[in-house]
Amino acid sequence: MSDQSSQQRTGAIEDAGLEEKCIEKEIVFAGRMLRMDRDRIRLPNGAEATREVVRHPGAVGILPFKGDELLLVRQYRYPIQQAILEIPAGKLEPGEEPLVCAERELREETGYRGTLEHLVSIYTTPGFTDEIIHLYKATDLVWDPLQADEDEFLNVVNTPWVQAKEKALSGELNDAKTMLAIILLAGKER
Amino acid sequence: MSDQSSQQRTGAIEDAGLEEKCIEKEIVFAGRMLRMDRDRIRLPNGAEATREVVRHPGAVGILPFKGDELLLVRQYRYPIQQAILEIPAGKLEPGEEPLVCAERELREETGYRGTLEHLVSIYTTPGFTDEIIHLYKATDLVWDPLQADEDEFLNVVNTPWVQAKEKALSGELNDAKTMLAIILLAGKER
Numbered sequence: 001m002s003d004q005s006s007q008q009r010t011g012a013i014e015d016a017g018l019e020e021k022c023i024e025k026e027i028v029f030a031g032r033m034l035r036m037d038r039d040r041i042r043l044p045n046g047a048e049a050t051r052e053v054v055r056h057p058g059a060v061g062i063l064p065f066k067g068d069e070l071l072l073v074r075q076y077r078y079p080i081q082q083a084i085l086e087i088p089a090g091k092l093e094p095g096e097e098p099l100v101c102a103e104r105e106l107r108e109e110t111g112y113r114g115t116l117e118h119l120v121s122i123y124t125t126p127g128f129t130d131e132i133i134h135l136y137k138a139t140d141l142v143w144d145p146l147q148a149d150e151d152e153f154l155n156v157v158n159t160p161w162v163q164a165k166e167k168a169l170s171g172e173l174n175d176a177k178t179m180l181a182i183i184l185l186a187g188k189e190r
Numbered sequence: 191m192s193d194q195s196s197q198q199r200t201g202a203i204e205d206a207g208l209e210e211k212c213i214e215k216e217i218v219f220a221g222r223m224l225r226m227d228r229d230r231i232r233l234p235n236g237a238e239a240t241r242e243v244v245r246h247p248g249a250v251g252i253l254p255f256k257g258d259e260l261l262l263v264r265q266y267r268y269p270i271q272q273a274i275l276e277i278p279a280g281k282l283e284p285g286e287e288p289l290v291c292a293e294r295e296l297r298e299e300t301g302y303r304g305t306l307e308h309l310v311s312i313y314t315t316p317g318f319t320d321e322i323i324h325l326y327k328a329t330d331l332v333w334d335p336l337q338a339d340e341d342e343f344l345n346v347v348n349t350p351w352v353q354a355k356e357k358a359l360s361g362e363l364n365d366a367k368t369m370l371a372i373i374l375l376a377g378k379e380r
Binding site: 028080 | 207208209210218219221222223224226228229231233234235237239240241242243244246249264265266267268269270273274276279281309310311312313314315316317318319320321322323340341343344345358359361364365366367369370373374376377378
């Protein structure tokens, strides 16, 4: 990359030599939603190490606009033992295209169908999982509900766009994809 | 919340009734870095379900400024099989305070000690993990390196702040914490 200067540090090596190669794969848990792998790998310096990796099917998140309100969902997140405010989101079904998944999740979680525009795709936490979330903006919302998953309970919260931006910038929202999607779109507005 | 209107949907219930209660805990994998739980839970409607949860020690991410350059690190991320550009980051040691962790990781990954300011703390992907990342801004950098982890290889990449913001907004960067930290700080500058 000609626009970046690279600075070597103790133990650091050329960019091309950063790669970690799989020596042996081991699936240590295969669940309904997640798989945990523990792979033996070869480090760039030739030594061996292990990597614990959570395999995820990928997901979508949607910023749905109804006039100047953003539709957020309030949902209990068992891993963190609290209900939080997020953009509508959900996992890809096997073989499902992200756009089709975004249409489905939007209808399931808010009841609306809309015109979808892809914003960006992000790795949520690439240190330990391959999860990628494809983020969309939805406009022209039309009521066309789909039955949601039977183990999913949520409340739709209509939030003025100005307020959503404030809550994202202040950290009152604390879900990464939600904050990122809102602040990203706000940044593109300028 | 008086500033939000809540809209009920099929299957949705009052906010107070969103909670999922643990019936039985099962640890299905306990690794060096991650633990996978599969808990049997009680849904708000009384039915039972299971939740697969990745338990994580928590982490920090740092935006280190050297003049008008941001110090990013280029690192191979085994889960996604590619080297990507990120802010310096790392996991909390057992019992370690986030601020102490941020100081340590900054010295290990960039070689600098700095003045740290907490920005926000974010849940990376609360649908399946309790991982929280505490984000800091670092200024007044002084050279004071610490030996990095022996299985960690990275290159420091000095990136002009203007370019970092462009790369985050365009999606050329694709690590969620990195994009969020940069765009958040850019949003606060206005």
